[in-house]
Amino acid sequence: MAGHCCQEIVDDLRAALREQHLAGPYLLVGHSLGGLFVRRFAAQFPGDVAGLVLVDASDERQLTGILAPGRTPELYRPGAMSDAELEAFFGGLGGGADSGSGEMRMARFYRQIAEERRDFMFGDKPVIVLTATRTPAMPRFSEEQRTRLADDHRVLQERMKLLSKNAKQVLVDCGHYIPLERPEVVTGAIREVIAGVR
Secondary structure (H helix, E strand, C coil): HHHEEEEEEEHHHHHHHHHHCCCCEEEEEEEEHHHHHHHHHHHHHHHEEEEEECCCCHHHHHHCCCCCCCCHHHHHHCCCHHHHHHHHHHHHCCCCCCCCCCCHHHHHHHHHHHHCCCCCCCCCCCCCEEECCCCCCCCCCCCCCCHHHHHHHHHHHHHHHCCCCEEEEEEEEECHHHHCCCCCHHHHHHHHHHHHHH
């Protein structure tokens, strides 16, 4: 279901670009979950994409490996924990966690699309990874959980540089919503990628 939804968004984007007669290759910019979608688009249609700006982008593995005790991001595998294990992990959160909780739905979403993940190399096309350095408060999570989430986010963001031989990561002193808190950083990255393409 989630993988189908992801593919539908990629197909919709490609159709919209064609309907508007916007010739590629394109510079794609994606924030959060949008970063996952533009990476999926670039993996499927590399000839249509000139460069990427990933703005504190989601990674399919962020709620699959995190929830596998003792595993590091390099060893992520989809479906690392059963629903019962996920419920146990989230069970200490305020209000509890059941199969319909927001945390469970999000974990299942990432777990499903991770199963279809295909790593790809983007050659030497320019890629800029903007990473927020301020961790959200997440008061419902324990300190240990917050530390694990922050550590995994950091590692997965660093690994996005592996998409291209011409990639770099920029640490941004703000929270997750970089486009709202530091829009000049996003526009600067876009200009830099455009200059790199030209």
